[in-house]
Every structure is written in structure tokens, then in C-alpha cells.
Amino acid sequence: MALDDLDEDGDGQLDAHELANKIGWTVEDAQRFIDEHDKDKNGKLSEKEWEAFMKEAEENKQQTDMEASLATICVTAPFSAAASGIGLQIHKYLFNNITNFFLAK
Ligand SMILES: [Ca+2]
Numbered sequence: 001m002a003l004d005d006l007d008e009d010g011d012g013q014l015d016a017h018e019l020a021n022k023i024g025w026t027v028e029d030a031q032r033f034i035d036e037h038d039k040d041k042n043g044k045l046s047e048k049e050w051e052a053f054m055k056e057a058e059e060n061k062q063q064t065d066m067e068a069s070l071a072t073i074c075v076t077a078p079f080s081a082a083a084s085g086i087g088l089q090i091h092k093y094l095f096n097n098i099t100n101f102f103l104a105k
Pocket residue numbers: 007008009010011012013014015018
């Protein structure tokens with residue numbers, strides 16, 4: 001999926017509202033995702049930042065699949081997971097979902 005497909009206002013930047021609208025996330029989750037890949041810290045993803053994410057996503061797909069399986073186990077069995085690790089595992093699970101979503105397009 002190219003950034004152009006997600007960039008609704010056509011400014012060449014993907015912001016949290018555009019991302020949230022497109023994939024049904026909350027704006028907060030979308031912003032968290034963007035912040036993680038926002039190299040110049042302007043709160044949006046440029047085409048370059050987006051492409052870097054897509055490249056990373058391709059390379060890490062196998063690894064994130066594995067981590068998602070682990071995350072699912074942690075989420076469905078929260079009592080056996082260390083409390084401090086649960087947020088991170090859920091985040092990885094979200095990351096894997098978005099990776100699969102974009103790679104499928
Ligand atoms: Ca935009």
C-alpha cells in the first residue's frame with residue numbers, strides 16, 4: 001500500500017486522523033503508531049518515513065508473526081504475564097495487525 005492511498009487531503013503526509021479513518025483505529029492508537037515511525041518528529045509520516053516503515057515491515061514480517069503469537073498468548077492469559085510486559089505485548093499485536101493489513105494491499 002502506498003502512502004498516496006492513505007493520504008486523504010493530498011498533502012503528501014499521513015496523519016493520525018487519516019490513518020485512524022482508514023483502518024478503524026482510534027486516533028490515539030494511530031498517533032502512537034505514527035510517532036514510532038516519525039523520524040523528523042513532525043507528528044506525521046512523509047512518503048520517505050512511510051516507505052522506511054514498509055521496508056521494515058517486509059523484513060520483520062516473519063519475526064512479528066512470531067511475536068504476535070506470543071502476544072496473543074500473553075493477552076489471552078494475562079495472569080501469567082508480567083504486568084509490566086502486557087502493554088508492550090499488546091502494542092506488538094497491534095503492530096502485527098497493521099503490518100498484515102498494509103502488506104495485503
Ligand atoms: Ca495527509
